[in-house]
Amino acid sequence: MFTIGELSKLTQLPVKTLRFYHEQGLLVPSYVDPDTGYRYYDQRHVETARAIVYLRNLEFSLSDIGQILDSSRDEDLLAVLLRQQSIVKERIKGLRKAAKSLDQFIVEERKARNMASTANEVQEKVLTPCLVGGIRTRGRYSDCGPLFGRLGRSLGRHICGSAMMLHYDCEYREDDADFEACMPVRRTLEAAGIDVRELPGGRCVSLVHRGPYDQLGHSYAQVFKYINDHKYKALSPSREVYLKGPGMIFKGNPENYLTEIQILVETGDA
Amino acid sequence: MFTIGELSKLTQLPVKTLRFYHEQGLLVPSYVDPDTGYRYYDQRHVETARAIVYLRNLEFSLSDIGQILDSSRDEDLLAVLLRQQSIVKERIKGLRKAAKSLDQFIVEERKARNMASTANEVQEKVLTPCLVGGIRTRGRYSDCGPLFGRLGRSLGRHICGSAMMLHYDCEYREDDADFEACMPVRRTLEAAGIDVRELPGGRCVSLVHRGPYDQLGHSYAQVFKYINDHKYKALSPSREVYLKGPGMIFKGNPENYLTEIQILVETGDA
DNA sequence: CTTGACTCTCCCGTTACTGGAGGCCGTAAG
DNA sequence: CTTACGGCCTCCAGTAACGGGAGAGTCAAG
Numbered sequence: 366m367f368t369i370g371e372l373s374k375l376t377q378l379p380v381k382t383l384r385f386y387h388e389q390g391l392l393v394p395s396y397v398d399p400d401t402g403y404r405y406y407d408q409r410h411v412e413t414a415r416a417i418v419y420l421r422n423l424e425f426s427l428s429d430i431g432q433i434l435d436s437s438r439d440e441d442l443l444a445v446l447l448r449q450q451s452i453v454k455e456r457i458k459g460l461r462k463a464a465k466s467l468d469q470f471i472v473e474e475r476k477a478r479n480m481a482s483t484a485n486e487v488q489e490k491v492l493t494p495c496l497v498g499g500i501r502t503r504g505r506y507s508d509c510g511p512l513f514g515r516l517g518r519s520l521g522r523h524i525c526g527s528a529m530m531l532h533y534d535c536e537y538r539e540d541d542a543d544f545e546a547c548m549p550v551r552r553t554l555e556a557a558g559i560d561v562r563e564l565p566g567g568r569c570v571s572l573v574h575r576g577p578y579d580q581l582g583h584s585y586a587q588v589f590k591y592i593n594d595h596k597y598k599a600l601s602p603s604r605e606v607y608l609k610g611p612g613m614i615f616k617g618n619p620e621n622y623l624t625e626i627q628i629l630v631e632t633g634d635a
Numbered sequence: 636m637f638t639i640g641e642l643s644k645l646t647q648l649p650v651k652t653l654r655f656y657h658e659q660g661l662l663v664p665s666y667v668d669p670d671t672g673y674r675y676y677d678q679r680h681v682e683t684a685r686a687i688v689y690l691r692n693l694e695f696s697l698s699d700i701g702q703i704l705d706s707s708r709d710e711d712l713l714a715v716l717l718r719q720q721s722i723v724k725e726r727i728k729g730l731r732k733a734a735k736s737l738d739q740f741i742v743e744e745r746k747a748r749n750m751a752s753t754a755n756e757v758q759e760k761v762l763t764p765c766l767v768g769g770i771r772t773r774g775r776y777s778d779c780g781p782l783f784g785r786l787g788r789s790l791g792r793h794i795c796g797s798a799m800m801l802h803y804d805c806e807y808r809e810d811d812a813d814f815e816a817c818m819p820v821r822r823t824l825e826a827a828g829i830d831v832r833e834l835p836g837g838r839c840v841s842l843v844h845r846g847p848y849d850q851l852g853h854s855y856a857q858v859f860k861y862i863n864d865h866k867y868k869a870l871s872p873s874r875e876v877y878l879k880g881p882g883m884i885f886k887g888n889p890e891n892y893l894t895e896i897q898i899l900v901e902t903g904d905a
Numbered sequence: 906c907t908t909g910a911c912t913c914t915c916c917c918g919t920t921a922c923t924g925g926a927g928g929c930c931g932t933a934a935g
Numbered sequence: 936c937t938t939a940c941g942g943c944c945t946c947c948a949g950t951a952a953c954g955g956g957a958g959a960g961t962c963a964a965g
Contacts, residue, residue: 401943466693920950
């Protein structure tokens with residue numbers, strides 16, 4: 366005869382859990398002292414407890430375990446096992462999908478982190494041509510939210526990068542700007558009201574702006590100063606790539622928003 | 636402005652859940668009528684709700700999601716993502732182990748089911764030699780429980796089949812039987828008090844007995860009748876293989892216990 | 906004005922436990 | 936003899952993320 370504490374040591378199950386299993390009828394002591402309420406167990410309970418642990422490791426619920434343990438008809442057993450197997454496999458499938466998305470999320474985040482390290486430095490690079498879907502419009506920049514919404518819904522899983530905006534105006538305009546919201550896509554596709562085409566590549570001056578959008582002006586100034594200093598010629602449209610901002614999942618801190626300004630240029634030696 | 640029901644339709648989230656998210660501070664309506672208590676949401680909430688759904692699919696807890704959604708410092712974000720990734724991967728690992736055990740369990744169960752279909756028919760087959768670890772003793776059959784316990788503990792993961800018993804007596808004895816509890820093992824190994832060796836193979840008469848152990852006698856009679864009818868000579872020891880019985884995980888119904896009687900024989904034409 | 910759809914709050918139930926309060930019992934030490 | 940300690944008991948509350956239902960108030964259309 367074991368007390369509950371002894372059984373606990375033998376089975377590695379906490380006392381609380383053993384009491385709970387008693388309450389649930391899974392592991393009923395062979396004797397309960399009517400005066401003290403002490404539970405007393407014997408050898409058989411050690412084995413049952415181990416069986417319970419085993420079945421819990423197979424992710425069975427306690428009620429399933431109860432049925433398995435005192436099922437007199439074992440015709441059900443195979444059915445129960447198969448059911449459990451499909452439950453477990455479904456769960457694994459779901460988790461794997463989650464893990465995959467997480468991986469991708471982490472990659473994106475790392476990329477943004479990388480970009481952040483070169484923030485506020487003007488750089489030159491060569492852009493490769495890039496397929497995008499875009500919606501061009503005229504109005505205020507702040508109205509671009511719904512445009513990206515439409516792009517997201519229409520292009521869905523074909524999107525393969527960060528949202529961007531093309532500015533067709535040569536100078537800054539507040540009210541009546543001519544701009545195009547774009548999303549890079551994996552392949553050409555048809556979508557109503559969306560212009561899917563290739564953006565040209567070429568030599569480009571780039572700067573990753575870190576901070577809220579209302580301070581983009583300073584960064585633009587830097588870029589244009591660089592272009593002038595090098596006697597390049599800026600080509601329209603200029604591009605803003607929203608590496609990190611609000612609207613994707615969570616708002617974050619505007620101080621950490623990352624926006625890459627890209628301006629294609631013609632150099633003297635071209 | 637949306638009512639809660641409209642937001643529910645837009646987000647595919649149950650009304651109950653939206654109320655719960657409000658309570659948790661995850662999705663606080665932009666306006667709550669102080670008289671009626673009605674919640675009113677706007678477009679931003681649709682997006683936040685989608686973000687919540689997305690993060691829930693990544694298996695984040697609601698409190699994590701809360702932190703992510705209003706984290707002003709996103710330095711943490713990568714850390715949170717990595718933590719979540721490891722949590723998810725751990726969980727997948729655990730579930731895969733469970734799935735594997737389940738698969739094996741199902742295979743065993745199917746095998747037993749197969750054996751059951753040929754129950755109570757005498758058959759001849761050829762046994763291949765088989766490595767076992769055994770403990771031989773003298774006494775009552777009912778005392779074999781602890782022997783199997785010792786075998787299980789000592790041989791552990793090397794066990795590769797059903798428990799069996801060898802009967803060295805030529806006739807049935809109750810009190811002072813000479814028998815050996817055995818477990819088939821994958822490879823030779825040393826274990827104190829356990830005799831690991833190869834059981835010989837050869838032609839054998841077999842019968843799968845279905846039912847409680849106290850009715851084994853009838854099945855033995857059938858086997859011996861078959862042996863006599865065919866003028867075979869029974870070789871000692873006879874074997875009992877416990878295909879399905881109590882003691883493994885759960886007790887089941889004695890009417891469905893499966894025990895294979897195997898008796899090696901010499902045939903006239905050998 | 907009525908009706909039916911919608912919404913509100915409040916409470917309970919789920920799963921498999923875990924933690925804590927408060928109390929009983931027996932033994933050992935001071 | 937008192938105190939402390941360890942083991943046991945019961946009962947209550949809390950976890951995560953909702954779901955179900957009661958009972959009451961609200962909205963918009965006919």
